[in-house]
Amino acid sequence: MNRQLTYAQSIAEALVQGMEQDPNVFVFGLGVDDYKGIFGTTRAAFEKFGKARVFDAPASEGALTGVAIGAALNGKRPVLVHARNDFMFLALDQLINNAAKWKYTYNGKSTVPFVTRGIIGKGWGQGPTHSQSIQSIFAHFPGLVVAMPSNAYDIKGIILQSLKVDCPVVILEHRSLYDIKAEVPQNPYTVDFGKANVVREGSDVTIVASSLMVFESLKAADVVARDGIQVEVIDPVTIQPLDEKTILRSVAKTGRLICADTSWLRCGFSAEVAAVVAENIPQALKAPVKRIGFPECPSPVSKALEDVFFPSYRDIVSAIYAVAGKEPGVDIPNLQVVDSFKGPY
Amino acid sequence: MDNQRDLLSLMLKIRKAEEKIVEVYARDQKMRTPTHLSIGQEAVAAALAVALLPGDQVFTGHRCHAAYLAKNGDYEGFFAELCGRASGVSAGRAGSAHLTDPSVGIYSSPILGATIPVAVGAALSFEMDQKKDIAVAVFGDATVEEGVFAESVNFAVTKKLPVLFVCENNLYSTHSPLSVRQPPSPIFERVRMNEFPTEQVDGNDVLKVYEAFRTAIKYIRYCRMPFFVECLTYRVREHVGPLHDYDRGYRTKEEVDQWLGKCPIARLSKTLFDEKIMTHTEIDKEEEKWAQMADDAYTKALQSPWPDALSMTEHVY
Numbered sequence: 001m002n003r004q005l006t007y008a009q010s011i012a013e014a015l016v017q018g019m020e021q022d023p024n025v026f027v028f029g030l031g032v033d034d035y036k037g038i039f040g041t042t043r044a045a046f047e048k049f050g051k052a053r054v055f056d057a058p059a060s061e062g063a064l065t066g067v068a069i070g071a072a073l074n075g076k077r078p079v080l081v082h083a084r085n086d087f088m089f090l091a092l093d094q095l096i097n098n099a100a101k102w103k104y105t106y107n108g109k110s111t112v113p114f115v116t117r118g119i120i121g122k123g124w125g126q127g128p129t130h131s132q133s134i135q136s137i138f139a140h141f142p143g144l145v146v147a148m149p150s151n152a153y154d155i156k157g158i159i160l161q162s163l164k165v166d167c168p169v170v171i172l173e174h175r176s177l178y179d180i181k182a183e184v185p186q187n188p189y190t191v192d193f194g195k196a197n198v199v200r201e202g203s204d205v206t207i208v209a210s211s212l213m214v215f216e217s218l219k220a221a222d223v224v225a226r227d228g229i230q231v232e233v234i235d236p237v238t239i240q241p242l243d244e245k246t247i248l249r250s251v252a253k254t255g256r257l258i259c260a261d262t263s264w265l266r267c268g269f270s271a272e273v274a275a276v277v278a279e280n281i282p283q284a285l286k287a288p289v290k291r292i293g294f295p296e297c298p299s300p301v302s303k304a305l306e307d308v309f310f311p312s313y314r315d316i317v318s319a320i321y322a323v324a325g326k327e328p329g330v331d332i333p334n335l336q337v338v339d340s341f342k343g344p345y
Numbered sequence: 346m347d348n349q350r351d352l353l354s355l356m357l358k359i360r361k362a363e364e365k366i367v368e369v370y371a372r373d374q375k376m377r378t379p380t381h382l383s384i385g386q387e388a389v390a391a392a393l394a395v396a397l398l399p400g401d402q403v404f405t406g407h408r409c410h411a412a413y414l415a416k417n418g419d420y421e422g423f424f425a426e427l428c429g430r431a432s433g434v435s436a437g438r439a440g441s442a443h444l445t446d447p448s449v450g451i452y453s454s455p456i457l458g459a460t461i462p463v464a465v466g467a468a469l470s471f472e473m474d475q476k477k478d479i480a481v482a483v484f485g486d487a488t489v490e491e492g493v494f495a496e497s498v499n500f501a502v503t504k505k506l507p508v509l510f511v512c513e514n515n516l517y518s519t520h521s522p523l524s525v526r527q528p529p530s531p532i533f534e535r536v537r538m539n540e541f542p543t544e545q546v547d548g549n550d551v552l553k554v555y556e557a558f559r560t561a562i563k564y565i566r567y568c569r570m571p572f573f574v575e576c577l578t579y580r581v582r583e584h585v586g587p588l589h590d591y592d593r594g595y596r597t598k599e600e601v602d603q604w605l606g607k608c609p610i611a612r613l614s615k616t617l618f619d620e621k622i623m624t625h626t627e628i629d630k631e632e633e634k635w636a637q638m639a640d641d642a643y644t645k646a647l648q649s650p651w652p653d654a655l656s657m658t659e660h661v662y
């Protein structure tokens with residue numbers, strides 16, 4: 001078997017290789033140089049390049065983002081890391097009002113290419129302010145690339161691609177993916193923005209899934225395959241730019257669409273995918289679109305509520321039967337839950 | 346001073362609750378909520394609670410157990426909240442880092458700095474209503490690095506609002522020492538440039554902290570101006586979780602031991618004994634009382650029902 005890395009190991013390798021390729025790349029943020037090194041993702045870079053290029057920072061997310069912009073417009077390639085994407089709310093002014101429109105407003109004369117990594121939390125009662133998934137905000141405003149890689153191969157290529165392009169990039173990494181392995185080539189490579197992966201082919205139902213939901217969708221596809229339903233799973237990799245073509249081609253074939261996102265439905269990525277299909281090929285739909293996401297409330301702490309709050313393959317299985325217009329012919333098995341928080345925290 | 350017994354009792358209330366957490370957190374895995382312990386830092390919350398009046402409001406962050414318990418937060422509601430049960434103070438929705446009970450005037454939220462302007466807003470409302478109440482913002486040394494701290498301080502002094510800013514300086518932000526985050530001058534001296542009184546106190550000497558708060562609160566209540574107190578203290582356990590972490594490289598066992606020698610509870614106990622205010626037996630009894638109550642509250646929490654899934658979408662709007 002070829003070399004397997006976990007998602008976290010793949011990030012660590014990408015950062016090291018990106019820094020080897022370009023001396024202007026540096027990594028900063030709260031705790032990037034500590035012994036835990038952002039769940040192991042920044043430790044290797046720190047050990048290799050030291051504190052001149054991998055350094056800790058004060059708890060000042062807004063300023064740090066502006067600092068990244070200022071360094072970027074002078075040729076640096078900052079990678080700013082947030083241990084939770086929820087902390088990026090403090091960086092929004094800089095990200096949206098400055099970074100996203102910098103190149104456009106100055107007519108392309110000045111660019112601010114830098115990378116912001118934010119981690120999506122889930123489980124172990126991380127609760128209302130530490131287990132949100134805030135991709136739709138970034139994707140709403142033109143000017144930011146928003147990537148949500150779902151596997152160890154894509155995350156490495158996306159990071160290395162982000163360190164080459166001309167624009168600011170937001171990468172949202174789901175913590176529950178961190179321990180999942182995939183084949184990752186040793187040599188540096190890039191993964192294109194705006195190019196979706198068809199991670200499973202099928203003819204009956206299309207699922208467009210973001211981040212962790214790709215994983216959940218694949219499990220759901222396995223379950224319903226026992227009942228003869230063939231599911232196609234599409235991973236957009238970046239939600240901005242969005243590979244509309246691949247999505248439309250698939251839905252034109254299957255006639256059934258489920259959008260599975262790691263966040264709320266309203267004005268979210270799942271709504272966007274549904275709109276793309278409704279605007280372009282409404283006649284292809286044989287059933288109403290189904291969306292999977294958080295219920296309409298903040299994320300609660302209690303295990304009893306977490307269990308119903310976070311959607312899983314079970315919800316996707318039900319949605320598949322609904323859009324396929326079938327009664328479940330098999331019981332939904334208890335598959336191992338993806339929850340890298342085994343506790344204690 | 347007549348409040349010494351209260352100070353000891355409140356510190357023990359906090360310590361025994363957290364020692365219970367240490368005992369059961371990893372073993373039972375029933376408290377599924379990231380937990381920031383205040384062991385070693387109890388003096389600040391206890392002194393604050395004794396110095397405040399019941400109508401005053403306290404706003405704090407992720408490390409909120411001590412402030413919640415000292416401000417008359419309910420033991421049973423606390424343990425049930427950590428265990429995610431319906432009888433928790435927020436019915437299991439909030440967990441360890443959002444301990445909030447409006448009935449005793451304690452509010453918490455763990456995004457750094459998030460509750461500092463909220464405290465200022467509470468003080469604004471007290472002024473508008475010509476009340477004598479005051480608001481308190483409690484936060485760590487790293488939280489002054491957030492822009493919202495400077496903005497809140499500026500608003501409070503410009504509008505002459507009755508806010509007590511309490512900085513628990515425990516020298517670290519997670520694993521990052523103060524020296525990599527801020528210039529070497531003391532925090533309280535930098536904040537003094539905002540033109541209201543600021544001071545620094547040994548945060549592990551509960552009697553000194555109490556005196557500092559009493560003076561500050563008197564000033565705030567009658568002069569209607571903010572006041573800032575920096576309490577020098579130390580977190581004994583890991584940043585989040587129940588374990589010790591002096592073997593992880595970011596601090597030394599010697600440093601931890603040195604601060605363990607300054608334990609606020611041991612120091613006050615010695616004073617109370619030396620001055621013949623309490624006997625050893627009385628002190629032990631007080632400790633056993635809280636230990637027993639923590640035990641009972643935890644046992645009761647585990648027997649309490651889970652929140653009903655149907656309740657999950659209540660109270661959104």
Ligand SMILES: Cc1ncc(C[n+]2csc(CCOP(=O)(O)OP(=O)(O)O)c2C)c(N)n1
Nearest residue numbers: 087408455456457485486487488517518519
């Ligand atoms: C805006 C924001 N950034 C980062 C964090 C993650 N975080 C939680 S606690 C903490 C350390 C805070 O240090 P300090 O304010 O000194 O309080 P202490 O933990 O030492 O009590 C950090 C960085 C957060 N909760 N909110």
Ligand SMILES: [Mg+2]
Nearest residue numbers: 485486515517
């Ligand atoms: Mg601190």
